[in-house]
Amino acid sequence: MSVDVIKNNVKVCMFDQYGTVVDMQGGLVAIATPFLKAKGWNGNPNSFVTWWRRTHFENSMIDALLHREHTPYREIGHRAVAHVMDRAGIRYTKDEVRTLVGEIEKLKPFPEVPAALAKLHTRYKLVVLSNGDPDMLETAKQYHKITFDRVISVAEAGSFKPHVATYTKAAELLGLKMDQILFVANHAFDCIGAKSAGMRAAFIDRRSRPFEETPYPPDILVPTMKDLADAIV
Template identity: 40%
Template sequence: MPDHAPVTTIVFDVNETLLDITTLEPLFARLFGSGEMLREWFPELILYSQTLTLSDRYVPFGDLAAGVLRMVGRNKQVTITDDDVAELKGLIGSMPAYPDVKPALKALRDAGFTLVTLTNSAPSHSPTPLEKAGISEFFDRSFSVAETGKFKPHPATYELVAQEMGVTGASLCMVACHLWDTIGAQSVGWKGAFIGRPNNSILDAPGVPKPDFCATDLTDLADQIRAAGS
C-alpha cells in the first residue's frame, strides 16, 4: 500500500542540484577547447561511480573525478597535469549556489521542514562547499555516501539517512536534478522531487518512476512540496 505520509524531512543532492557545476566550464574550455566537454566528463564520472558500487568497490569521489578527467584527456589526446587535477578539485570545492537555492531553502526551513544533504562527495574540512556557497546554515545534517562505501543510487545510501534521522518512508523526500537519484530514493519508499537544471531532463519511458514533484525552479519545487503537506 502506498505511503501517503506528509513529507517532514527533505534530502538534497548537492553537486549540480544546489551548486552550479557550469562554473567548471572554463577549465574544460582551457583543456579541451570547449566548455561542453564538461558534459562528457561528468556523465563518465557518474557511470564509473555506479560501476564501482555494482562491482562492490569504492573510491572517493574526488579521486574518481581526477581519474576520469585523465581518462577523458587520454581519449582526446590531451595531457592532464597534476596542476589541472588540483584546479579541478579546487573548483569543485568552491562552486556557487544557483540563485534560486537560498530563497527555496529559507521557505522550506521557515515552513518547518528538516533539511539535510546527501552527496556522493566525501566529507571535507571546514570551510565545506556548502559553507563556501553560503547555504550551510539551512541544513541540520550533511551526509556522504562515504559512510556506506556505496554511491547513489544504492539503497544503502538512502537508508543511512533514514536511520540517522529516525524517519522512514514517504516522510522523506529526495530533491535532485538527476532522475537516477530520485528513482533510487523512490525505490526505498521516499518521495522524489526533480529540479530541472541545464542538461538534465525527465526520462519518459514505461516502468520508469515519475517524480512526485517536478519543476525548473527550486522555489516552485519548494512551493509544491509545501502545498502537498498543507
C-alpha cells in the same frame, strides 16, 4: 500524489548537492574554459565538462556495482578528468588534475536556490545526501553558504547513489521512516533511486526534459527550486 500528502507527512527535504543545489555544469565550464584555452585545445569546454561528468558517473556506478571497498569521490574524479584529457590529446600534470577536481568544492548555488531553501526551511529540515566525500562537502559549506541541518556523504553507506544502501542509511541516521523524507534532485537516476528505496521524490527539471518511463516516477516535478518551495510550503 497530492501536495497535501507531502505537506502532512514529510519531515525532511533531502537534496542532491552537485547539480541540484550547486551549478556543477556552469561552474566547471567557467573553470575549464581558460584551462583548455591555455592548453591550446580548441574544442567546446561545455562538451569537455559533459564528458568529464559522464565518465565520472559511469566510473562511480561501476564502483558501486563491484561491491568492493568504496572508492572516494575525489579519486573517481581524478581518474575521470585524466581519462577525458587523454582521449582529447591534452597534455597535463597530476597537479592540474587535482586542481580541476578541487574546483567542485567551490561551486556556487543556482541563483534561485538560497531563497527557495530558506522558504523550505520554515516548514522542513534540510539535509544533503551527496556522492561527495565528507571533507569535500565540509569545504563546500564556505562557498555555497547554505545552512543545512545535516550533510551526509554516501561514504557513510560505503556506496554511491543510487544504491539503496545510501538512502536507507541516510534515513537511519536521521531516525526517520523512508516516506517522511522528500528527496530532491536534478537527476532522474537519483529520484528513481530514492523513490525505489521508499522515499518520496521531487524532480527539479531545469532543462525541460521528459522524465523517463520507470516504475518509480517522482511525486512532484517542477522547473526550479522556487517552484518546489512555492508548491509544498
